[in-house]
Amino acid sequence: MNYSKSMRLGSFFSEILPLASFFIFYRIYGLYAAAIAGVTVSAFMLLYFWLVERRLAKFVVFSTLFSGVLTATAILSSEKLLIKIQPSISSFVMAGVMLGGLLRGKAMMQVFFGTQFRLTETTWFQLSFRWGLFFLTACIGNELAWRYLSEENWVIFRTFVISPATGIFMLSQLPLTLRGRLPLEEDS
Numbered sequence: 001m002n003y004s005k006s007m008r009l010g011s012f013f014s015e016i017l018p019l020a021s022f023f024i025f026y027r028i029y030g031l032y033a034a035a036i037a038g039v040t041v042s043a044f045m046l047l048y049f050w051l052v053e054r055r056l057a058k059f060v061v062f063s064t065l066f067s068g069v070l071t072a073t074a075i076l077s078s079e080k081l082l083i084k085i086q087p088s089i090s091s092f093v094m095a096g097v098m099l100g101g102l103l104r105g106k107a108m109m110q111v112f113f114g115t116q117f118r119l120t121e122t123t124w125f126q127l128s129f130r131w132g133l134f135f136l137t138a139c140i141g142n143e144l145a146w147r148y149l150s151e152e153n154w155v156i157f158r159t160f161v162i163s164p165a166t167g168i169f170m171l172s173q174l175p176l177t178l179r180g181r182l183p184l185e186e187d188s
Contacts, residue, residue: 015163018042023159031151035071035083039064059112063090084146084154087162091139098132123180127173134169138162 018041026034042064050056067086074082101108107124109131114124145157 017045019159019163023155026152026155031080031083031155032071032075034155035067035074039068039071042067059094066090080151081146084151085142087158088139088142088146091135091142095132095135095139098128098135102128102132117177118182119177119180120182123176126176126180130173130176134166138166 018038021041022034022038024034025037042060046056046061046064066089070082070086070089074080098108101111102125107121107128109127110119110121110124119127141162142158145161146154149157
């Protein structure tokens with residue numbers, strides 16, 4: 001398996017494993033154990049990427065630390081709500097970053113991914129706008145879910161609705177991304 005394929009596979013597992021551990025531990029041990037498992041697996045995935053590939057995604061580091069702090073606070077205060085609102089806060093922050101950047105004339109997707117992709121300015125702005133709206137929608141969805149669904153159904157929503165929706169949305173942006181690639185002569 002070449003390095004590029006192993007990197008994509010590792011990236012896939014870094015997204016799936018924390019979520020899968022969250023769901024499995026919830027089913028066996030409950031919400032607190034699920035949150036601990038998700039944060040622990042995320043931390044191990046960060047360590048793996050650092051040791052093997054010498055890279056760390058800043059947002060994943062932030063997200064893992066943020067989840068860890070909210071999980072610890074939830075356990076210490078016996079307040080499960082802090083675990084349930086964590087996806088809302090993360091999504092709201094990302095929506096604010098994406099849409100706020102646009103208000104300042106900056107495409108934040110380019111800031112995050114500009115070294116990985118060579119795209120036109122227009123494409124970066126469109127992607128930032130679309131992802132900003134997606135994160136805002138995910139925030140609202142999580143807020144409605146934890147307020148109106150049982151805890152078990154909220155876990156199912158988080159695992160089997162929001163995560164696949166994120167993947168589907170990401171794939172739906174592929175045509176825009178491919179159309180917006182810079183020609184090779186501008187790539188150098």
